[in-house]
Amino acid sequence: MKELRSFIKYYKCYIKLLIFTLMCAVLLALLDLAFPKIIQIMIDKIIPAKDLKTFYYISGGLIVMYLLRYAVSYYQLYYGNILGIKIETQMRKELFTHIQKLSFSYFDNNKTGVIMSKLVNDLGEISQLANHGPIDLFIAVIRLVGAFILMVTLNVKLTLVIFSVLPFMIYFAVTQKWKMKLAFGKTRIKIAGINSCAEESIGGVRIVKLFNNENHEIDKFEKKNQEFQEAKKETYRTTAVFFSGIHIFMNLMQFIVVFYGGYLIMHGELTYGILISFLLYCYRFMEPIRKMMILVQSYQKGMAGYRRFQGMMEIIPQIKDIENPLILKEINGNIELKDVKFSYNKSSEELDKDQSLILNKFNLKIKSGESIAIVGSSGVGKSTISNLIPRFYDIDSGSITIDGKEISKIKLSSLRENIGIVPQEAFLFGGTIGENIGYGKLGATRDELIEASKKANIYEFISSLPKGFDTLVGERGVKLSGGQKQRISIARIFLKNPKILILDEATASLDNITEKLIQEALMTLSKDRTTITIAHRLSTIINSDRIVVMDKDGVVETGTHEELLKLKGSYAKLYR
Numbered sequence: 001m002k003e004l005r006s007f008i009k010y011y012k013c014y015i016k017l018l019i020f021t022l023m024c025a026v027l028l029a030l031l032d033l034a035f036p037k038i039i040q041i042m043i044d045k046i047i048p049a050k051d052l053k054t055f056y057y058i059s060g061g062l063i064v065m066y067l068l069r070y071a072v073s074y075y076q077l078y079y080g081n082i083l084g085i086k087i088e089t090q091m092r093k094e095l096f097t098h099i100q101k102l103s104f105s106y107f108d109n110n111k112t113g114v115i116m117s118k119l120v121n122d123l124g125e126i127s128q129l130a131n132h133g134p135i136d137l138f139i140a141v142i143r144l145v146g147a148f149i150l151m152v153t154l155n156v157k158l159t160l161v162i163f164s165v166l167p168f169m170i171y172f173a174v175t176q177k178w179k180m181k182l183a184f185g186k187t188r189i190k191i192a193g194i195n196s197c198a199e200e201s202i203g204g205v206r207i208v209k210l211f212n213n214e215n216h217e218i219d220k221f222e223k224k225n226q227e228f229q230e231a232k233k234e235t236y237r238t239t240a241v242f243f244s245g246i247h248i249f250m251n252l253m254q255f256i257v258v259f260y261g262g263y264l265i266m267h268g269e270l271t272y273g274i275l276i277s278f279l280l281y282c283y284r285f286m287e288p289i290r291k292m293m294i295l296v297q298s299y300q301k302g303m304a305g306y307r308r309f310q311g312m313m314e315i316i317p318q319i320k321d322i323e324n325p326l327i328l329k330e331i332n333g334n335i336e337l338k339d340v341k342f343s344y345n346k347s348s349e350e351l352d353k354d355q356s357l358i359l360n361k362f363n364l365k366i367k368s369g370e371s372i373a374i375v376g377s378s379g380v381g382k383s384t385i386s387n388l389i390p391r392f393y394d395i396d397s398g399s400i401t402i403d404g405k406e407i408s409k410i411k412l413s414s415l416r417e418n419i420g421i422v423p424q425e426a427f428l429f430g431g432t433i434g435e436n437i438g439y440g441k442l443g444a445t446r447d448e449l450i451e452a453s454k455k456a457n458i459y460e461f462i463s464s465l466p467k468g469f470d471t472l473v474g475e476r477g478v479k480l481s482g483g484q485k486q487r488i489s490i491a492r493i494f495l496k497n498p499k500i501l502i503l504d505e506a507t508a509s510l511d512n513i514t515e516k517l518i519q520e521a522l523m524t525l526s527k528d529r530t531t532i533t534i535a536h537r538l539s540t541i542i543n544s545d546r547i548v549v550m551d552k553d554g555v556v557e558t559g560t561h562e563e564l565l566k567l568k569g570s571y572a573k574l575y576r
């Protein structure tokens with residue numbers, strides 16, 4: 001009921017549309033109830049009396065009613081679907097907005113394909129329910145009650161005999177309902193599995209081909225595909241049992257009308273008109289029952305989807321603003337990490353024993369405008385530091401401050417506005433070069449793009465392209481080289497112009513010329529900014545103001561390149 005109530009809330013914004021479609025539905029149901037009654041009057045009264053004038057009038061009236069029914073049915077179907085799609089679009093917008101707010105840790109633990117499935121498939125089924133749910137229910141109730149009343153006025157005995165079948169039908173429907181519910185839940189999980197498998201396989205197509213593992217991927221996909229098929233088969237089986245069972249009950253009712261109705265006619269208790277009218281009502285009466293059964297099906301599918309939608313909407317973003325957060329305006333760029341403890345997996349048991357800590361009482365102070373490089377063996381937590389300063393993850397204890405202000409108290413957007421990150425692997429969106437650079441400052445002018453790309457040493461390359469800034473980069477920038485992508489991501493930061501810069505150095509080797517171009521661009525970029533370089537190779541950091549060497553216990557050495565070499569400690573060893 002709680003779920004249903006929260007679902008119904010979505011109708012609030014479209015109440016006029018809902019009322020209109022419901023009115024159409026009422027009219028439709030009334031028209032459908034009137035037809036058999038009119039036909040009964042024609043057969044029993046007008047035709048035997050050979051009243052040609054009334055016969056023509058009523059026939060004309062029937063044609064008008066059919067046309068009216070056509071128009072009403074059109075509006076009900078069209079606007080009913082519009083209602084459904086509006087609710088679907090609204091929910092999709094809310095879900096996408098919510099996904100944008102979720103923290104890194106959510107994406108670390110959830111597959112993209114599964115999230116996509118929720119965003120696309122589940123909501124489609126909710127739309128079906130939103131559209132058909134209340135309207136079909138309304139039509140069904142009016143038709144059922146109306147048919148019952150009209151049938152009673154025609155013949156009580158026959159009506160009661162027909163209605164005696166109903167409890168058995170309901171029992172059958174309810175017992176099947178649960179089986180269908182389980183089956184639909186399972187297909188949803190399986191389709192998400194297909195999505196996620198395809199997404200990974202297509203996203204990693206280069207690695208797949210490099211390792212000649214196409215067949216392995218096909219097998220993996222086929223397994224998921226087969227699992228989906230099996231789950232789908234189960235839904236078809238339960239659905240088939242359900243609907244064919246319902247048909248048996250319908251046929252039974254028709255049989256009762258013909259058999260018992262015929263018997264009553266032979267005993268002079270029923271007219272032919274009433275028998276035909278009963279047969280027509282039976283259809284009118286069974287139709288809503290069938291519709292209600294379909295409704296049960298779409299209700300289960302839609303609600304299963306809605307439950308998953310709700311489940312996702314209820315995930316609270318781990319990283320969010322406090323009430324009345326601080327806004328950073330002009331900052332100097334002093335950074336301090338003090339006694340920072342951090343772990344990615346925050347299971348309390350492990351935390352107690354400090355087992356999963358990546359940083360344990362880590363301390364580091366960086367002055368405004370200083371350029372430091374962090375070095376250390378692989379996996380020691382260098383990139384982790386670059387994730388903590390912009391608050392992609394929250395620390396477990398200790399503090400991180402910018403100009404003395406605790407970052408957890410600063411408005412997230414204002415914090416991130418002041419930080420630029422050049423990541424290890426440049427990520428480009430599937431648009432043009434201009435759009436990708438402009439991502440650093442939405443609405444940037446062409447002149448600003450040119451200036452930024454000049455500073456990033458990529459302008460010459462861009463102007464050599466026939467379409468220049470309008471050149472499409474392909475999905476994730478596949479049409480560009482690693483070095484070109486890097487420089488585009490540097491140009492983005494020039495446009496953003498943040499005070500704090502984090503350079504997570506590319507681990508991939510670049511040729512000497514490209515590396516020189518990138519290094520030059522980075523030198524220009526780091527001027528007058530606090531710069532933290534996460535160094536995966538040592539060749540590029542010799543000129544840093546300060547080099548910080550870290551191991552699993554924290555900072556072990558700090559100084560300039562020369563000072564550290566003289567120390568003959570960890571850095572000297574690493575460097576050698």
Ligand SMILES: Nc1ncnc2c1ncn2[C@@H]1O[C@H](COP(=O)(O)OP(=O)(O)OP(=O)(O)O)[C@@H](O)[C@H]1O
Pocket residue numbers: 108344345358376377378379380381382383384385536
């Ligand atoms: N998102 C994550 N979830 C869980 N654990 C993670 C995550 N990212 C990194 N780790 C773990 O944290 C540790 C530190 O990783 P980090 O990427 O900071 O190392 P690094 O010093 O930058 O290494 P490298 O020089 O190889 O890039 C590693 O043991 C890694 O397995």
